[in-house]
Amino acid sequence: MIVVLAGGVGGARFANGLAALLGAGELTVAVNVGDDFDHLGLRICPDLDTVTYTLANLNNRELGWGQVGETWSFMDAIRKLGGPDWFNLGDRDLATHILRTHRLNAGEPLSAIVADFAAQRGIVQRILPVTDDPLRTKVMTDEGELDFQDYFVRRRCEPVFRSIRFAGAESARAHPEVLAALADPALEAILIAPSNPLLSLAPILAVAEISEALRRRAVPCVAVSPFIAGQAIKGPAAKILRELGIEPGPAAIADHFGPLIDGLVIDNGDPVDFPVGGAGPALLRTDILMDGDGGQQRLAGEVLAFARSLRRG
């Protein structure tokens, strides 16, 4: 059994590779909810949807988000009504948002809705929000504090990143099934997907029960670097680290996760300018770019084998 901590696209693709290699019920994907927000009265959960759509093979590969075969009549109509159009909502995607919001407002926990949507879409892996409690990422910038999607989508990460906080994290309880999976005697390894360490993974670890469970882990924990040659494979991770005065690359990831990881997977071409082995994580160098389904499975397989070869540090 494997638990993977995942953000959006990178997390979804890595989880999809793992899903192809593990049996039904052997994979638990604990997903970031810090990006979740309310827009036009609808609860949007970008990372949960990206993971779900990807595992259901419904993900839109051109866009990198949303559903395949998406249409945009709603956005056209909302523009004509003078409504807000800075956040794109596809017509198919709206079914997810509307039904989820309706069920949340009726009192169902997010995790139950996510599980039902996954089952409706034929997914046999377990997808869990890291918490059912409200946890919202806020980004302090040179223009003041912005809600995550204001920073990420409306302002396209253009404001200079100063710091980040996770509103609600201090009181958020980890989802009990995530904790149970992390404590399961059948657990082989905990994997940290190549997601943005600050925007996608830090909000997961900001839930005290999660980072505590990682600290107390009985199995190896392995992180996959999201960087190749100082650039993030996707998204603003490199820009953000530079704005914090940190050079994006494997050393930043090793430093960021510190004692929470026993192994680190980095790209072949990247420098090993940080302690490895005793004082740092064990290292696997490989091609971390996931090219298509084959690339996802190759990387997932290599990371699985690496994690299984490690002992809890």
Added chain:
Amino acid sequence: MIVVLAGGVGGARFANGLAALLGAGELTVAVNVGDDFDHLGLRICPDLDTVTYTLANLNNRELGWGQVGETWSFMDAIRKLGGPDWFNLGDRDLATHILRTHRLNAGEPLSAIVADFAAQRGIVQRILPVTDDPLRTKVMTDEGELDFQDYFVRRRCEPVFRSIRFAGAESARAHPEVLAALADPALEAILIAPSNPLLSLAPILAVAEISEALRRRAVPCVAVSPFIAGQAIKGPAAKILRELGIEPGPAAIADHFGPLIDGLVIDNGDPVDFPVGGAGPALLRTDILMDGDGGQQRLAGEVLAFARSLRRG
């Protein structure tokens, strides 16, 4: 200046004919809200939308409801999620429902949102919900009482109609602009569109301030029959009247509105088997079928001329 009381399709088409003949600001369309309901957390206002889409020339003529160029990705996706699919929501239509619901939940009155949506769509006539207060049509049937859309859409008017009530009507205040228009010294006539008398017009008149204003009217009030040869031009009006033991036709309309109308417009071929003149309404016989834009304007013009020829009875 003209006030027209309108339900859905018949009301919208008649109002559209009037709009073509009257100057900007000369037409007030007071619209039924009894059909409004909440579905999947969204406020749906079928008659207001049909009137608005029709006056904006955005109405879907094939369907008889919704918007032209509509797409159905949302419905396809909601079916795949196992969500309720008995009420069709087009992708374009959703922009109306989502933005309206969001603004209602933020505290705006329905009428302000309707006015803004109409302005965004270039409509120069005034479209008003007859009330901003909740007023919901309930139909008592041989299967018990049903919410209007349960009866009308989900059950396709199949249960036998026993009676109707308008929940909230007793405390609903008429929209002040409707009352002001009805009391305006420049008002020439009040017209009752060829809408369903029980389902679409009765909920308007169930607002006490509206029926009181009609009783106190200083100008002629003219109703247009929705029946041709014992059949409703559209919808279940004939079936419902028969289930109540009433023969559908002009006599039923004359009886239904009684002293509230001074004139009645009926189809050429229909019988005049009710008092006309002194003891009943003045009569105009014409072709009441509105065939295309031309037919709408022809009927509207004939009804306008007829109403202007009458005195308050």
